[in-house]
């Protein structure tokens with residue numbers, strides 16, 4: 001046999017082995033950026049976020065992929081301070097990322113779930129300042145999904161933490177409440193958050209509480225089935241209309257609407273549906289079912 005033949009065999013074997021491996025690995029970039037969150041009544045609060053590029057945005061990037069994928073994640077710290085990276089309930093050593101450098105890590109799961117990724121440094125301050133996001137691992141990407149990353153903010157706390165002052169969490173009284181960095185009515189324009197669907201359609205909502213307070217989400221009009229829960233306090237497969245989520249807990253809920261109309265969803269703590277004392281400028285959404 002000549003050399004050319006063997007070379008060809010090696011190339012064919014290499015491609016055959018390599019192809020399926022490449023098909024299941026996806027690569028994503030995420031940047032730690034600092035900036036300001038503008039509240040519904042136009043107050044600016046210092047804020048940190050995980051964004052898809054080096055441009056700051058108040059919405060943390062949702063990392064989604066399927067149970068067939070392995071995610072190769074490149075995290076770049078675009079801030080001037082050192083930050084960390086960790087994933088709750090996932091076997092990963094906490095990482096430190098000095099300013100203007102990157103780390104690379106792999107994430108996968110064989111079951112569908114929502115993981116919370118966050119900055120474990122100066123805990124919980126850096127996470128409170130915005131560095132908490134969602135990793136959503138789906139069975140397939142054709143399912144209809146909405147994403148709610150819940151946070152709350154106290155202007156005085158955010159300003160203190162941004163200037164390296166000490167805060168006492170016993171004295172925490174948040175005055176703004178956001179989903180994906182937005183409050184009502186701006187939230188109505190967030191296509192990833194506002195549930196819009198049809199009667200009989202299977203709709204899934206991935207929720208993570210990356211704030212510091214507990215948030216009890218109440219759905220009007222429907223009961224939702226729990227597909228995944230990071231906490232024993234909410235049973236998988238149970239069907240309910242309200243879901244109390246402690247800080248750093250996550251859920252996947254399934255809703256199959258049996259009637260059309262507009263239905264509200266809100267935090268059951270009435271303070272949390274206000275913003276700067278204005279009602280209903282907080283965690284409040286109107287779902288639309290046709």
Ligand SMILES: [Cu+2]
Nearest residue numbers: 218219220266
């Ligand atoms: Cu209610």
